[in-house]
Amino acid sequence: MAAHNKLGEGDKDTAGETFVTGRYQAIGADPAGEYPRTTLAAGAVVWRGERDNPTVAIIHRPHYDDWSLPKGKVDPGESLPVTAQREIQEETGFDITLGKLLGKVAYPVQGRTKVVYYWAARWEGGEFVPNEEVDEVRWVTFAEAARLLTYAVDAQVLDKARKRIKRAPTTRVLLVRHAHAHQRHNWHGDDDLRPLDKKGRRQAKLLATQLAAFGPTAVYAAPPQRCRQTAAPVSDLLGLPVQDFPELADSAFSSTPQTSLQVFNDIVAGGGTPVVVSQGETIRGVLEAINPGFLQREEADFKAKKGSVWVLSFQDGVLTGADYLASPLPVR
Known part of the structure; x- marks a missing residue:
């Protein structure tokens, strides 16, 4: 589905996203090969509390002055699940366990295609300490997150997470x-x-x-x-x-x-x-x-x-x- 976004000041890399989702998801052996000149990243909708009434974590990035979902680029030697776990720990200080793969976002960035895979992830512990990338984390309801998130595509990811978290497996x-x-x-x-x-x-x-x-x-x-x-x-x-x-x-x-x-x-x-x-x-x-x-x-x-x-x-x-x-x- 196409996504239209509100761009935060100074954020030049969030135009033209598409979000692909469903109960069946796959990450192939060469996800970077799906697009020419791909930059891969991974993130998650981090949640805690009861699955029928959870709160989710959203982050404020001072460099862009935006509210978004935690994510980051793949480091050499990593698979995408490992990237998602590491990036969330680095940005938020949270320990998490990954759950359902929600889908992926793809958008052009300076002549390349950035592809971000998102999971639902349960908070297991840890405390936020402000850092160079993130100066604030808020635990909010889904409704509050939808109002605060700067980009429409993040709200789409959030909506998919809401459905998956409510049906969190036994x-x-x-x-x-x-x-x-x-x-x-x-x-x-x-x-x-x-x-x-x-x-x-x-x-x-x-x-x-x-x-x-x-x-x-x-x-x-x-x-x-x-x-x-x-x-x-x-x-x-x-x-x-x-x-x-x-x-x-x-x-x-x-x-x-x-x-x-x-x-x-x-x-x-x-x-x-x-x-x-x-x-x-x-x-x-x-x-x-x-x-x-x-x-x-x-x-x-x-x-x-x-x-x-x-x-x-x-x-x-x-x-x-x-x-x-x-x-x-x-x-x-």
């Missing part, structure tokens, strides 16, 4: 396909012992920081070595043990799919934000079994690249949203 599953492993045709031993290769080890390390932005509460993995090796870095980072679930392996799913699906449903029923590291056919089977209508579109064709993450939101066992993160590797 469980958010981080469904991960194991990282890149040594090729099957080059491996002559037990296939379950086939390990990650150099690329896969890098993916697993970067997955840990990407997944940490969502506040995992447990880590589950299928038995193959490549699944456990993918789960290990996030387990080490967060101090969460890797729990073996043989029912989540492709071999188990192909022979007893209903048992595998029941195990997955039990994980969903357990609540929290569990990480589940599995294999391609099991992930495909799970996604097809939960059969959400909004994943039937052509662009949501049950992708599951190695090292990818499906962020699945459930409300009392019912899937309400899905985000596909194609890669944990740096976006530039």
